[in-house]
Amino acid sequence: MSRMSRRLSGALVTALLVQGVAVVTPATGATGGMSATGTTDPTATASDWTHGTGQGAATHRVTLVTGDRVDLSGAAVAIQPGAGREAMGFQQFERDGHQYVVPNDALRLVTGGQVDERLFDVTGLVAAGYDDAGTAVLPTIVTYADATLGSRSLRATAGARVTRTLQAVDGAAVAVEKKTAGTFWDGMTAGSPTAGLRTASGVAKLWLDGKRQVGLDRSVPQIGAPTAWQAGYDGRGVTVAVLDTGYDATHPDLAGRVTEAVNFTDAADTDDNVGHGTHVASTVAGGGAKYKGVAPGASLIVGKVCRDRNCADSSILAGMEWAAPRAKVINMSLGAEDTPGEDLLEEAVNTLTARTGALFVIAAGNEGSSEGTVGSPSTADAALSVGAVDKQDVMASFSSRGPREDGAIKPEITAPGVDIVAARAVHATSDYLEVEPGYTALSGTSMATPHVAGAAALLAGQHPDWRAAELKAALMASATPTPGADVDAQGAGRVDVARAVHQSVLATPTSLPLGTQEAPADDDVPVVRSVTYRNDGTEPRTLDFAARVTGPDGSPSPAGMFTVTPERATVPAGGTTTVTVTADTRVESGTGVFEGALVGVDTTTDTSVRVPLTITKATPTHKLTVKVIDRAGNPAADYWTDIMSLDGKVYRFVYDPSGSGTVSVPEGRYTVNASVITPSDGSSTLLVRPTLTVTGDSEIVLDARKGTPVSATLSRKDASLRLAAVGFRRELTNGTGYGMRVTADSFGKLFTAALGDDVGPGEGALVADVRGFWAKKGKDGTYDDSPYEYVLVWFERGHLQTNFRRVVRQSELAEVKQKYYSVTGAPSRAFQHNFGFPPEGGSALSAGAIWFDNPGHRTVYYKAADTMWEARYNQYAADGTFQTQFYSNNYETYRPGKRYTINWQQAVPGPRFGRQTFVTRDGNRLSFNIPMAGDHAGHTGYTECDTSRVAFYRGDQKIVELDYPWTDASGPVPAAESTYRLEYSSARSATKGDFDLGTDISGSWTFRSGEVSGSMPVALSAFDFAPAVDQTNTGRTAVIPMRLVRQPGAAPSAVRTVSVDVSYDDGASWRKARLVKVGRDAWTVPLPGRPVTGGYVSLRASAGFADGGAVEYRVIRGYRVG
Structure with missing residues (x-):
């Protein structure tokens, strides 16, 4: 049979689904990664900003599972075969912005599905922090065709350390020492390159232990929770598990709420050092010290499966196995790109749901409005996949869309996920800014998901005997649709727990993906599906049924294309009724997706049972x-x-x-x-x-x-x-x-x-x-x-x-x-x-x-x-x-x-622009990433450091502050012209890696900026000092040439003021230098006093410009004194 996929898997990061956080974060928003947070608010707040770790700037070394090494530099790769593999050939692929490098001896195993292709996605491995600078081991998962033989093969393989048994997927998490990765590869494979390699005895597949990302005031009433409380349902007696970044046990909203907490990561404890898990937990069942959660009577158990913003698949799997027997509802505000077929987390969701009846409520992701971006593991059949709406029930722009790879309807429900105010952990990262003491506002499907989990807890309290299927059916059947939104965006609609607790009729199946009818349409066989309605109430319910479907152009589907039989039926108390829907695509119409819902309405009781449906009439x-x-x-x-x-x-x-x-x-x-x-x-x-x-x-x-x-x-x-x-x-x-x-x-x-x-x-x-x-x-x-x-x-x-x-x-x-x-x-x-x-x-x-x-x-x-x-x-x-x-x-x-x-590396180190632009404005979005350790030749430079800080201000208002050393950041700014300030600093110990130059570098840029058409470089300048030095960067020069260099493409502006100070004691004291102008934006700097041989020259400079801009720069130990 042929193995086909719509695309290669591009990302291996499971996201904490909050918009506006680094690519390798849990479901908090990301640049280029899976995130469940997003924003539709045009004003600039910290959560609106996306930032990554400047990965495109640096060279990242990655050791593959085969022992071969690849250096990744943006879109360029360098390949070094492993020891004993010097004659090995390689296949390099570029897909969706990712670089893949597959050794020839692995090709058949990858194409045949026995080895996870993500193990050779070099871009994805770097994004996950699996480059050699990030880890000395490569985390993998081995699944078994025969557990006895497979575990025996593992025990016989050098360089393999089993870190965890994963019963839900019949496998084990295995840490592969990179120094012996080639030996591990040999142990996990059998056969010869000539005859073709196969997996070792008992081994079904070798997977990457990928990473997932994580990223309440008006939102709780928005979904009808107070109505459920008034009816006596607040989640009491129900346990909800939150698998996330841990929680803040000191926060008053969670006091007494968490009955058990377990750490499944290599962190020291269950404390939340990100802030994501605390926010999610308080949205589910916060005690109301300030804001009440959706199910304030529910108990919480917390599984810390994300050490920081990273969530290893093996940790998540272990947390799922622990939570499923203990909780009725499991919240997972995390995810990653869905890949063809069933991945390990999807398999575990389905297996554990069938085994325990627990409902997994999972964020759909923050990959935006493009088709097919919904993330795993929300794509598991048994999961309830959650998208996000704003406070006006409008689809959030960041919320991921379906359908699933096979056409299934995902996401299946939505909930409020924009600017959700909930508990802020005391140790939360700096981007989780306080909107008031103890609280932060976040956006993303991460924030929508706990609203649905809380709603499920309210229903579970009302119906203690219900399992996952009933809870999911009740929530979807009672949802309120967002007008104008596609089914592939919202599923059944926005969760409406007020209706759910008063509505007794459920539908199975919960959705109707009717597939694709190939062209030509004149020989299509009508698609017929049955839906069973169950009435758990004490009174019969008579429903009027109709297929409310629109075509690709948004107009109602043509007459005769959809029929429902019967159009009216009574669902007896405690009984069931079956309704049939038929889709006949032979009816004259255009091609594309027809979508809507099979709706059963009882106007006398406000009962409305929705079953979303789609069918595609394909082009030839x-x-x-x-x-x-x-x-x-x-x-x-x-x-x-x-x-x-x-x-x-x-x-x-x-x-x-x-x-x-x-x-x-x-x-x-x-x-x-x-x-x-x-x-x-x-x-x-x-x-x-x-x-x-x-x-x-x-x-x-x-x-x-x-x-x-x-x-x-x-x-x-x-x-x-x-x-x-x-x-x-x-x-x-x-x-x-x-x-x-x-x-x-x-x-x-x-x-x-x-x-x-x-x-x-x-x-x-x-x-x-x-x-x-x-x-x-x-x-x-x-x-x-x-x-x-x-x-x-x-x-x-x-x-x-x-x-x-x-x-x-x-x-x-x-x-x-x-x-x-x-x-x-x-x-x-x-x-x-x-x-x-x-x-x-x-x-x-x-x-x-x-x-x-x-x-x-x-x-x-x-x-x-x-x-x-x-x-x-x-x-x-x-x-x-x-x-x-x-x-x-x-x-x-x-x-x-x-x-x-x-x-x-010729002195003096400092920020350089080279021939690129590093600070730009595109319309009303500003982006920056300034390389702070460039050299005199104009090479842009990045270097190791101990501490660093990046802060961006409009006037005196701080918009965002980051602590990543080399950060790509981007976010919205107002259209009106304003004054901005960008501050960078980095410091490294003189003993760290034997550094003794550029131990402390800082820069500050002030500039005016307003709305522009297209992308434009911001008007910035950088200082370039050029002392005469040898190749050890040592010199005896008494005069230093100096220039101000404009960012390429930026509008020029006359220099109004300029000054330079010099220090010979690492900045403890400074002496003002007298400048001699020698040309346009060029001066010489006679050194004041006499520097001590064997010491260092430090420099501090500032300049002001006619356009209102300014630059300040300081370097400790700019060069050595001979």
């Missing part, structure tokens, strides 16, 4: 069969095939071990590509058909025997090839891109085949590349300390390069001498990645790291034509501690035959 689709053949002429078993529509709307992944698979695709134009490994010779063939037009059923054969050889050689005889690669990247007409690249240790193992015609006009650019990396191999067999490196790339447009052969001469290359300056008091080691991009932009690849001494120098030879080069420099202490990382964001271009010199 056709079967596309893909046959893949390897270079030996055999049906391929090790391959990866993508089918992508040119508009980016349709993606199909095709794999079948037989080498032939069939998928259905709409009519249209597609790119088809495949990477085919031939086991007998270890070769990889990349095949690309840029454009395939599908108008009917068709077949395409991807035959690796059509591949032509690729070769490139140097005239330099002592240079050895380190890595060879071929690839392509396709720009889609929706502005996104995707691509594939394959690597080998020899060009002799790479082949390419260009199929069909070249890319035509208006079809989106295709840029193909061939890459080669050479250096001098040492006696130890590595390339470390090679005095030179060759980094070459050739681009081709419209099609893959075929029959590619090059002999490279020195005259074709640019020779660039790299000089490395030291910011530490002891020798260190460093490496530099060199990424070649086409002028159009896109992704890039580099070979693994070549380590060298710092200070020092070496030479890099670049292919000069048709390439933009980005170099990234990383420095580590002798003990392996990361020290500093600079990268050239200037995309340098070089000329053939020319010589250049580049200096890295």
